[in-house]
Amino acid sequence: MINNYKKEFQLFFEDSQILDNIITSVDLIKYKTNKRIFFIGNGGSNSICSHMMEDFAKILRIPTFTFSDPALITCFSNDYGYENAIKEWLSIHLNYDDILIAISSSGESKNITNATLYAKDKNIKIITLTGFEKNNTLSKLGDINFYLNSKSYGIVECFHQTILHIILDTLIDK
Secondary structure, rough: OOOOOOOOOHHHHHHHHHHHHHHHHHHHHHHOOOOEEEEOOOOHHHHHHHHHHHHHHHHHHHOOOEOOOHHHHHHHHHOOHHHHHHHHHHHHOOOOEEEEEOOOOOOHHHHHHHHHHHHHHOOOOEEEEEEEOOOOHHHHOOOEEEEEEOHHHHHHHHHHHHHHHHHHHHHHHH
């Protein structure tokens, strides 16, 4: 398994599309006025959302949000269905100049794709981070789409966090 991680890390840093997407993401966040960033994901991806929400807010001093409060999640899931919970939450909070960062290892999580489709219909700028299958649903919905060619949750989640940290660290230097 350790050799899989070594190989994936080498491929990651040789992937010019990922590096180009990082620069494009930095520019999007840097030049967006009145920006707020919404991070969405499930499970491990939601943990990444919470971590990055806190770092982007603390370090960049911009408003950031994620759908992670258990009472809110169960309330919205009960009332709107799990597949629509995040979409309904976004319908309350999302403004025209916000940025949505949608994370899903498989790119097929209905609640993430439905929320992203909602944001897309509102002309919100979207960054997606996915893995597993190249043509997953979420990977086609963003203005900027990061795809990791791996079927390992561990590798995909590590790289999603790494990508977001690289974006953050690059913004600090700007």
